[in-house]
Amino acid sequence: MSLTVASKTARRKVNEGIVTVKAANCIPDAREERNEMQRVYEVMFIVRPDTQDEEVDKLIAGFEATVTNGGGTVRSTEKMGRRKLAYLVRKFSEGNYILLTIEADGQLVHELERRLRVSEPVIKFITVRMDEEQKRLDKIKAIRATRKKLSAQPVAPAEDTEAHAAAEATPASA
Numbered sequence: 001m002s003l004t005v006a007s008k009t010a011r012r013k014v015n016e017g018i019v020t021v022k023a024a025n026c027i028p029d030a031r032e033e034r035n036e037m038q039r040v041y042e043v044m045f046i047v048r049p050d051t052q053d054e055e056v057d058k059l060i061a062g063f064e065a066t067v068t069n070g071g072g073t074v075r076s077t078e079k080m081g082r083r084k085l086a087y088l089v090r091k092f093s094e095g096n097y098i099l100l101t102i103e104a105d106g107q108l109v110h111e112l113e114r115r116l117r118v119s120e121p122v123i124k125f126i127t128v129r130m131d132e133e134q135k136r137l138d139k140i141k142a143i144r145a146t147r148k149k150l151s152a153q154p155v156a157p158a159e160d161t162e163a164h165a166a167a168e169a170t171p172a173s174a
Contacts, residue, residue, distance in 0.1 A: 037105045038072070040134075045116055045125035046095035049082060059121060060098060066112055072104030090123045101130070 043063075047056055056079075064074045080097035089095070104112075109127060116125045 038103050039105070040075070040130040041102050041104060041109055042128045042130055043100040043102060043109075043112065043116075043125065044128075045098055045100075045122050046085070046089070047098060047121045048090075048123055049092060049094040049096060051096065051121045055121065056096060056098070059119065060100075063100065063112060063115065066115055067100075067102050067104055067108065070104065070108040070111060072102055072108050075101040075103060077101075092123055095123060 047059065051059075060077060060079075064077065067074050076099075078099040078101075080099060082094055082096050084094050085092065102109075102112075113125070113127060116122050
């Protein structure tokens with residue numbers, strides 16, 4: 001692991017002919033640490049409804065380039081089409097939904113969110129970390145798998161239920 005000197009002022013001491021260099025505030029290089037923490041994110045953003053398809057394609061290509069240039073990968077891009085919004089957003093009641101699934105680190109996602117925030121055609125966006133969501137879903141599935149299913153239990157034989165019903169129907173007199 002390489003080290004980067006955060007302070008340019010390094011003191012040199014000469015002690016009995018030996019030169020000692022003390023580097024103040026040595027920190028690990030952040031570029032090497034970034035590759036280890038690649039996580040999966042879904043980024044959904046809504047583009048203004050009056051934006052042309054060519055402009056939307058150019059906008060998506062720009063966001064994909066941001067991800068790939070930053071060291072991440074784009075897993076999928078899905079145009080979900082024009083949909084009605086639940087409430088007015090910047091005086092728009094409709095918008096074009098786009099879903100990007102990316103694999104990146106936190107700093108790259110932060111940069112992508114910054115670009116989404118400052119781009120004029122984007123009216124709303126949300127980023128969700130999917131590896132945590134997948135972990136949660138796997139846990140729920142494991143809990144459900146351990147539960148005893150009522151439909152998997154055998155049904156009581158029909159003879160016993162008929163005999164039991166007949167015994168209840170005859171009054172016990174004796």
